[in-house]
Amino acid sequence: MEPSGLLVTGASFAAFRGLHWGLQLLPTPGPAAQNRWKWRNICASLVHSLLSGAGALLGLSLYPQMAADPINGHPPWALVLVAVSVGYFLADGADMLWNQTLGQAWELLCHHLVVVSCLSIAVLSGQFVGFSVVSLLLELNSACLHLRKLLLLSHQAPSLAFSVTSWATLATLALFRLVPLGWMSLWLFREHHQVPFSLVVLGGTGLVIVGVMSITLGIRILVNDVLQSRPHSPIPGHKETRRTRTCCDGEPVTRNNFTVSLKY
Incomplete structure (x- = not known):
């Protein structure tokens, strides 16, 4: 067990809970006023994604041994990075439970539970830290996802900023998610003899869950932000109507287009 990892996790939990509280003191943009808690929660998530995603990318660039030996090849600061993320996911889960019903938050809570279970192995054992740092590259895509949600909440869709963010989200989803x-799944399959069977099951289950959620999310964003936003040629005899469409995040987007029913 790594006492320093647990200490960093606790400090990270306290820091992100403090950030959630501190954001309440800041003004919320007018269009997002009816979703103040969601705005604050996503802002805190954006801070974590930028810190952990950039840290993972920089760390792997400076210390590629973490990818060559994901079990034991890591510098001390890599464990700190993983522990900070564990503290964040615990703090974010607590924030959701405090402000939402279980029915509203269950999907993200399941995601957080899987992530915390996997990352905690590195924090508690001091092993698989490199593997965990590779997994934090996903946060680079999460940063784009959070920014996209903030634009939706502030009613900035459609706009140039929203379009650029959508394309960046799809690009980083492919590259950093x-x-x-895929690399982690292939490594776990090839090196399963080096990993306890229980961890193979836990890691494999987590990769499948996050992978399915990622592909589903990518398809939703592609359909809503790209395919549904393409201009349509008016059909003679049909009158164009103004409608409000609900995107995959549940935020209304008003556009001039034909009435289409979209469900998930």
Whole structure:
């Protein structure tokens, strides 16, 4: 067991809970006023994604041994990075439970439970830290996802900023989410003899869950932000109507288009 990892996790939990509280003191943009808690929660998540995602990318660039030996090849600061993320996911889960019903938050809570279970192995044992740092590359895509949600909450869709963010989200989803997930799955399959069977099951289950959620999310964003936003040629005899469409995040987007029913 790594006492320093547990200490960093506790400090990270306290820091992100403090950030959740501190954001309440800041003004919320007018269009997002009816979703103040969601705005604050996503802002805190954006801070974590930028810190952990950038830290993982920089760390793997400076210390590629973490990918060559994901079990034991890591510098001390890598464990700190993983422990900070564990503290964040615990703090975010507590924030959701405090402000939402279980029915509203169950999907993200399941995601957080899987992530915390996997990352905690590195924090408690001091092993598989490199593997965990590779998994934090996913946060680079999460940063784009959080920014996209903030634009939706502030009613900035459609706009140039929203379009750029959508394309960046799809690009980083492929590069920093699907590629690392594929690499981790392949490594776990090839090196399963070096990993306890219980960890193979836990890690494999986590990769499948996050992988399915990532592909589903990518398809939703592609359909809503790209395919549904393409201009349509008016059909003679049909009158164009103004409608409000609900995107995959549940935020209304008003556009001039034909009435289409979209469900998930």
